[in-house]
Amino acid sequence: xxxxxxxxxxxxxxxxxxxxxxxxxxxxxxxxxxxxxxxxxxxxxxxxxxxxxxxxxxxxxxxxxxxxxxxxxxxxxxxxxxxxxxxxxxxxxxxxxxxxxxxxxxxxxxxxxxxxxxxxxxxxxxxxxxxxxxxxxxxxxxxxxxxxxxxxxxxxxxxxxxxxxxxxxxxxxxxxxx
Amino acid sequence: xxxxxxxxxxxxxxxxxxxxxxxxxxxxxxxxxxxxxxxxxxxxxxxxxxxxxxxxxxxxxxxxxxxxxxxxxxxxxxxxxxxxxxxxxxxxxxxxxxxxxxxxxxxxxxxxxxxxxxxxxxxxxxxxxxxxxxxxxxxxxxxxxxxxxxxxxxxxxxxxxxxxxxxxxxxxxxxxxxxxxxxxxxxxxxxxxxxxxxxxxxxxxxxxxxxxxxxxxxxxxxxxxxxxxxxxxxxxxxxxxxxxxxxxxxxxxxxxxxxxxxxxxxxxxxxxxxxxxxxxxxxxxxxxxxxxxxxxxxxxxxxxxxxxxxxxxxxxxxxxxxxxxxxxxxxxxxxxxxxxxxxxxxxxxxxxxxxxxxxxxxxxxxxxxxxxxxxxxxxxxxxxxxxxxxxxxxxxxxxxxxxxxxxxxxxxxxxxxxxxxxxxxxxxxxxxxxxxxxxxxxxxxxxxxxxxxxxxxxxxxxxxxxxxxxxxxxxxxxxxxxxxxxxxxxxxxxxxxxxxxxxxxxxxxxxxxxxxxxxxxxxxxxxxxxxxxxxxxxxxxxxxxxxxxxxxxxxx
Numbered sequence: 001x002x003x004x005x006x007x008x009x010x011x012x013x014x015x016x017x018x019x020x021x022x023x024x025x026x027x028x029x030x031x032x033x034x035x036x037x038x039x040x041x042x043x044x045x046x047x048x049x050x051x052x053x054x055x056x057x058x059x060x061x062x063x064x065x066x067x068x069x070x071x072x073x074x075x076x077x078x079x080x081x082x083x084x085x086x087x088x089x090x091x092x093x094x095x096x097x098x099x100x101x102x103x104x105x106x107x108x109x110x111x112x113x114x115x116x117x118x119x120x121x122x123x124x125x126x127x128x129x130x131x132x133x134x135x136x137x138x139x140x141x142x143x144x145x146x147x148x149x150x151x152x153x154x155x156x157x158x159x160x161x162x163x164x165x166x167x168x169x170x171x172x173x174x175x176x177x178x
Numbered sequence: 179x180x181x182x183x184x185x186x187x188x189x190x191x192x193x194x195x196x197x198x199x200x201x202x203x204x205x206x207x208x209x210x211x212x213x214x215x216x217x218x219x220x221x222x223x224x225x226x227x228x229x230x231x232x233x234x235x236x237x238x239x240x241x242x243x244x245x246x247x248x249x250x251x252x253x254x255x256x257x258x259x260x261x262x263x264x265x266x267x268x269x270x271x272x273x274x275x276x277x278x279x280x281x282x283x284x285x286x287x288x289x290x291x292x293x294x295x296x297x298x299x300x301x302x303x304x305x306x307x308x309x310x311x312x313x314x315x316x317x318x319x320x321x322x323x324x325x326x327x328x329x330x331x332x333x334x335x336x337x338x339x340x341x342x343x344x345x346x347x348x349x350x351x352x353x354x355x356x357x358x359x360x361x362x363x364x365x366x367x368x369x370x371x372x373x374x375x376x377x378x379x380x381x382x383x384x385x386x387x388x389x390x391x392x393x394x395x396x397x398x399x400x401x402x403x404x405x406x407x408x409x410x411x412x413x414x415x416x417x418x419x420x421x422x423x424x425x426x427x428x429x430x431x432x433x434x435x436x437x438x439x440x441x442x443x444x445x446x447x448x449x450x451x452x453x454x455x456x457x458x459x460x461x462x463x464x465x466x467x468x469x470x471x472x473x474x475x476x477x478x479x480x481x482x483x484x485x486x487x488x489x490x491x492x493x494x495x496x497x498x499x500x501x502x503x504x505x506x507x508x509x510x511x512x513x514x515x516x517x518x519x520x521x522x523x524x525x526x527x528x529x530x531x532x533x534x535x536x537x538x539x540x541x542x543x544x545x546x547x548x549x550x551x552x553x554x555x556x557x558x559x560x561x562x563x564x565x566x567x568x569x570x571x572x573x574x575x576x577x578x579x580x581x582x583x584x585x586x587x588x589x590x591x592x593x594x595x596x597x598x599x600x601x602x603x604x605x606x607x608x609x610x611x612x613x614x615x616x617x618x619x620x621x622x623x624x625x626x627x628x629x630x631x632x633x634x635x636x637x638x639x640x641x642x643x644x645x646x647x648x649x650x651x652x653x654x655x656x657x658x659x660x661x662x663x664x665x666x667x668x669x670x671x672x673x674x675x676x677x678x679x680x681x682x683x684x685x686x687x688x689x690x691x692x693x694x695x696x697x698x699x700x701x702x703x704x705x706x707x708x709x710x711x712x713x714x715x716x717x718x719x720x721x722x723x724x725x726x727x728x729x730x731x732x733x734x
Contacts (some may be wrong), residue, residue: 079273112233112262141261142268171262 044146045130047094049177051101058098062132063145068093071129075154078165079144086131086150092123094130095177103177108149111141118149120169120177124167126159127152131173144170193371200364204412207356223278227335230266231328234292234321237263241318244731245311256306260296267292282334288327295320299545377503404462406435411459415452422448438722455518457590464597471598478549482542483663483689485551489526496530498538505543508629508665511620514598521594522551524568524587525602525614532566534559549620558610560728568616570603630657632664633692634683640670640695666691671698680704 048057068089139145244252305313467663535555
């Protein structure tokens with residue numbers, strides 16, 4: 001079903017992978033024998049909170065993110081043709097794991113170090129998702145993946161204001177709460 | 179030349195049109211503003227263009243690092259940078275942003291060339307992962323050749339976007355100017371209208387003041403004229419009474435036939451003048467003294483009889499055939515009957531003397547809230563004159579020029595009927611017939627007028643019996659006054675001259691019903707016959723039957 005936001009899966013969130021997988025990733029790249037299990041272990045997103053310096057950053061693999069309740073949003077964008085269907089967990093579900101210390105914004109950083117500050121109110125007011133797939137196809141680095149912040153633009157007219165365009169950050173790598 | 183009145187009437191329409199035009203202009207300017215704002219606030223594609231250039235630089239830099247020995251980290255970075263570069267290049271042509279970017283690259287085709295190089299060297303990545311520095315060098319050379327072209331593309335995008343935003347700003351300035359001008363025009367126009375309307379209001383106030391003074395002056399003049407007229411009417415009546423008294427004395431002396439005729443004529447004219455003077459005073463009083471109608475209950479039959487009595491002399495003198503049909507004759511209405519009759523008499527006199535009617539059919543009837551009298555004139559001596567007929571209904575437009583004694587009667591009739599709250603209307607049917615309808619508001623009474631009964635009995639005993647016992651009832655009034663027309667004449671029959679006697683009664687009171695009391699020889703001569711003793715109920719039944727039979731129609 002498309003055309004509106006739909007919660008397509010609701011399973012209990014699993015525990016985060018709190019350890020770095022860089023060595024495993026390097027080994028996998030060098031061996032050219034990347035298995036699907038290894039892909040699942042790759043860290044896609046790092047979530048940290050500047051207001052809680054004592055707590056260590058939370059690392060999210062694809063498996064962790066897909067374990068959260070998924071939402072679908074069908075919407076037009078300025079960077080795609082037609083009205084593709086995006087799917088992924090709600091941004092508020094993800095940031096809630098590190099929130100709770102008076103944060104107001106999330107500094108979203110892409111793999112090319114492009115960053116933008118997103119008010120956390122956006123995540124509360126709208127069903128913003130961290131899209132992992134588009135039209136049923138997993139987002140890769142080559143097509144703005146693996147994570148793309150997607151707003152329900154067609155469902156809320158005010159989200160069509162250009163000020164929100166900069167918040168549609170793709171190739172998301174880190175979220176830092178402030 | 180356009181008059182001031184036309185300007186005043188046309189100004190609101192003009193103002194509405196002008197303000198509508200300005201509003202449309204303002205709306206168009208606002209829309210233009212909005213479009214310019216939309217245009218200016220579109221996704222900034224400069225960032226996307228420069229990012230492609232940057233990502234190419236980063237990728238070639240990672241290749242360079244790999245070639246200079248930083249192998250482990252570079253090996254991990256190269257595929258990542260390759261994919262990021264791929265995603266940036268793929269953005270061209272996708273969505274609105276991609277379409278706008280592609281337009282800047284339409285001639286140089288840098289991005290398609292970059293895409294081709296990316297696809298060409300995608301398999302080379304495998305060699306890099308195995309540590310092939312030569313392959314890295316080949317790739318670096320291949321990609322570096324595009325660096326300057328991408329830079330030029332970025333510059334084109336930057337300049338193009340600057341020009342686009344400059345155009346949007348120009349359009350915004352233009353629309354702001356239009357909005358400001360239209361608002362200023364609306365303000366100026368509004369101020370002009372306000373000033374003009376203010377001057378008009380001031381002018382109308384002055385005119386109203388002047389008109390009020392003129393009206394007060396005219397009213398004072400009219401009152402003075404009326405007082406003079408009333409005084410003169412009074413003064414004229416006194417010598418005229420002296421003239422009439424003298425004429426009466428002369429008439430009592432021995433006169434030759436021609437002399438008597440002249441004296442009679444002089445007397446009639448004098449009495450007519452007295453009547454006119456009286457009516458003149460009356461009408462003047464109606465207009466100036468704030469009199470109220472003297473409303474009393476009167477039966478329709480009595481009203482009709484009063485009109486008939488006044489008109490009958492003229493009808494006979496002029497040889498006019500006239501019939502009157504009275505509907506519901508015993509129904510009583512609240513009306514100033516004297517003034518109603520006075521007005522009707524003037525109407526009838528005018529119809530005969532000025533309109534020239536020779537055959538009149540009159541009908542008088544009451545309906546809820548009104549008493550009506552319609553006078554049909556079926557034939558006139560000459561073709562009808564519209565002004566002569568219309569003068570009964572409304573004052574002639576050129577009254578001052580046509581003033582004459584003949585206009586007096588219709589004027590009195592109109593004024594009196596208007597005083598009673600009614601109206602006169604006229605209609606013409608062909609060249610020699612028409613009708614006049616006089617209608618005045620009344621409140622009809624539900625009870626019927628008492629029946630006036632005249633006793634024509636020979637025996638005092640029978641009279642006493644009738645008066646005290648037989649017809650003593652509230653709805654019956656005995657009346658032997660010769661001036662009062664009876665509704666019913668109760669005749670004690672008997673004797674040889676019975677038929678002749680009944681005929682003389684009919685001639686004297688043509689509207690009365692003649693009821694025989696006793697054994698009549700000629701029963702057909704009577705309207706009803708009551709044999710032997712009778713009760714009031716029997717009398718009324720007999721009278722009702724006779725009235726229905728007669729239809730209460732009388733002829734003058």
